[in-house]
Amino acid sequence: MKIKITGIASYIPERKISNTDFGNHVFLNEDGTPFGRPNEIIIHKFKGITGIEHRRYAEKEHTSSDLAFFAAQKAIDNAQIDPETIDYIIFAHNFGDVKSGTIQSDMLPSLATRVKQKLQIKNPKCVAYDLLFGCPGWIEGVLQANAFIKSGMAKRCLVIGSETLSRVVDDHDRDSMIYSDGAGASIIEASEDASGLLSYESATYAMDEANYLFFGKSYNTDLDPDTRYIKMHGRKIYEFALTTVPAAMKSCLDKSGVAIEDVKKILIHQANEKMDEAIIDRFYKLYNKPVPQDIMPMSIHELGNSSVATVPTLFDLLVRGKIKNQEIHKGDILLFASVGAGMNVNAFIYRY
The missing domain is CATH 3.40.47.10 (Thiolase/Chalcone synthase)
Incomplete structure (x- = not known):
């Protein structure tokens, strides 16, 4: 038996931040001294290495669990399933919900539980938990769903990856230009054909x-x-x-x-x-x-x-x-x- 992705969706925030928006940032070295190069040169070199020209930031009223909910809803619709039939919600993230303008991470209750509530899933046997595994978290969530389904513990899982990295970056660090916000969600089920993992x-x-x-x-x-x-x-x-x-x-x-x-x-x-x-x-x-x-x-x-x-x-x-x-x-x-x-x-x- 294999597992397959029967529903896939993403939520990409509409707020677009261009490289030029960093033109007035005060970039510093690790020891706090001025970086010593004009921002135009810093940004030009940054784009040449990373390839990044734009990134997306979440709207101020949205948190990571909100973005995850938006993506999860679309994945459920894409898979054409009843959300009450989901056995596991596996939510991969790194920093929890960080509200705009704050510095504190909020992970109580778990973000997976928050998404389950937003989806209005009543079934208590739909188990919701968070997965902290760095950037490879969504892939690891798929592997965990694979284990649950193959062991007979589940028939259907919702695996989400969501993050608002823009809220945990140091504006004085050039690396802050790399990070962005967004969410992706997938429905994982047993495969009855040649497709799958x-x-x-x-x-x-x-x-x-x-x-x-x-x-x-x-x-x-x-x-x-x-x-x-x-x-x-x-x-x-x-x-x-x-x-x-x-x-x-x-x-x-x-x-x-x-x-x-x-x-x-x-x-x-x-x-x-x-x-x-x-x-x-x-x-x-x-x-x-x-x-x-x-x-x-x-x-x-x-x-x-x-x-x-x-x-x-x-x-x-x-x-x-x-x-x-x-x-x-x-x-x-x-x-x-x-x-x-x-x-x-x-x-x-x-x-x-």
Whole structure:
């Protein structure tokens, strides 16, 4: 028995933030000293590396669980199911609900419980819980749904990835330009045909790598040092990802029995265009193969890095034909992969 995605949807906030909107930011070094370059040069270099030109921020009245609810509603409609038949709601996020203008994370009750209430699901046997797994959270949620369904504990799961990273960034850190908000949701059920999940890989590297992403103080030394923001050791993450992600993808593909020539699309976490391109290049080099044209759909240019929401949002856009020069067909082999805080890495092979 396999599991398949029978419903997919995303919620992309309408509030668009362009690179030029960072023109008046005061970017600082880690020690609080001026960065020493004009913002125009900083932004130009940023776009050249990440590929990001725009990103989306949630409206002030919405929280992460609101975005998740919007996406979940659409996924349920897409799957044409009764929400009362959902056995598990698995909500992947990192920072809970952070209301606009506040600095405190709210995770009580769980965000999954909040979505269940918003969906008005009365069935108490629909179990709702949160999953903290960094950016690979949605993929890990799919793997957990796979385990529940294969074990007989569930027949149908709702897996969500949602985040409002714009509310946990340090405005004085250049990395703040990477992050964005959004949500993706999926309905997972048992597959009765050839489609579905074929193999998977998941790992946590927690020795030297555990603190590559962390919560740290602002680069502005005049601000409260006890107020924390998302921080990262970008170079270390880049080097880590280039080594571990291609290896995980290869292990996953080899376990599936699918030939690399049969992989039609690779849906990878949208964190940094240059890093993603390097990962794909190294993956194909492990097989001594050239990278096929149009193998990697991208949404990062317009949507930025919305963490757990990037992969399901990318899949939703691909399915709906919303990515230029990209399309998939019934029976196509897809490779999903992600890397993020933990440091966590995961992947799965999927027949569409």
